[in-house]
Amino acid sequence: MKVWWIKPTLSILILFIPATLGWGKEGHYATCKIAQSLLTEEATKAVKELLPESEGNLSAVCSWPDEIKWMNKWRWTSELHYVDTPDFRCNYDYDRDCHDSSGVKDRCVTGAIYNYTEQLVTGYNASNSVTNYNLTEALMFLSHYIGDVHQPLHVSFTTDEGGNTITVRWYKRKTNLHHVWDSDIIESAMKTFYDKDLNVMISAIEKNMTTTWSNDISSWANCTSAEEVCPDPWASESIKCSCNYAYRNATPGSTLGDEYFLSRLPVVEMRLAQGGVRLAATLNQIFTPYASVSQKLAYFGNIQPKPHMT
Numbered sequence: 001m002k003v004w005w006i007k008p009t010l011s012i013l014i015l016f017i018p019a020t021l022g023w024g025k026e027g028h029y030a031t032c033k034i035a036q037s038l039l040t041e042e043a044t045k046a047v048k049e050l051l052p053e054s055e056g057n058l059s060a061v062c063s064w065p066d067e068i069k070w071m072n073k074w075r076w077t078s079e080l081h082y083v084d085t086p087d088f089r090c091n092y093d094y095d096r097d098c099h100d101s102s103g104v105k106d107r108c109v110t111g112a113i114y115n116y117t118e119q120l121v122t123g124y125n126a127s128n129s130v131t132n133y134n135l136t137e138a139l140m141f142l143s144h145y146i147g148d149v150h151q152p153l154h155v156s157f158t159t160d161e162g163g164n165t166i167t168v169r170w171y172k173r174k175t176n177l178h179h180v181w182d183s184d185i186i187e188s189a190m191k192t193f194y195d196k197d198l199n200v201m202i203s204a205i206e207k208n209m210t211t212t213w214s215n216d217i218s219s220w221a222n223c224t225s226a227e228e229v230c231p232d233p234w235a236s237e238s239i240k241c242s243c244n245y246a247y248r249n250a251t252p253g254s255t256l257g258d259e260y261f262l263s264r265l266p267v268v269e270m271r272l273a274q275g276g277v278r279l280a281a282t283l284n285q286i287f288t289p290y291a292s293v294s295q296k297l298a299y300f301g302n303i304q305p306k307p308h309m310t
């Protein structure tokens, strides 16, 4: 009797599991955990104030926009997790690409990043004026979407829905290309290299930030435009990763195994690191607006390897 009851319920649930999730839970957790350790004191305080329920623990709430986007009240946010480019065009252009499926401008992941940054800047720093923005929601959306824009297949071709319609096998299991990049690569990495422990994987990524990528961190964090945030170059990087790594050798029906896994894992780990560094840089810019550039760069300098004491 129990089995009979469980089975149909599970299959009904499976029907409602959304096809597009962004990085899976693990990817968003990793991005936000990496960001959290790079926040300035003021930004840490602001995050604590805005997230009283999770006591300022950003990584605990970073998947929230994925959990709510299928609810009636929040359905309008479901097109804000990605941006589609024309098929087989390996570049991104805000004016051309940032719109929803009905053509409404600015409704895409990069537009959402601009929007929620603006809400936090005006809402948090305007001490005497009252705004209608919900800054807690704005912080959770911004943190999630900065993660999403770094998942290469969230900036990818329109017709295949970011790889969602490309059915492949991940080793023996049937899945789709989008899911491979959201979750399968990360989950296989955890099993193969990191003791099935996400925190061990995050520590390895953070170690790479002090070694392999140490010379790149300040350029990752640097926003050359006059804005507080610059999601357009991040989206351009993602579509290039989609063309060079995600779509390559992953035609419909193909089986992806060791060769694909081992050559793409470094890309996934770098995108998680870049997402974390840039989320921290954005939040530091929003919540520490008067710190000098050198103070902020000095802060990012803290993750450079320490010079040897002789």
Ligand SMILES: [Zn+2]
Pocket (backbone or CB within 6 Å): 021, 022, 023, 065, 066, 081, 144, 148
């Ligand atoms: Zn998402």
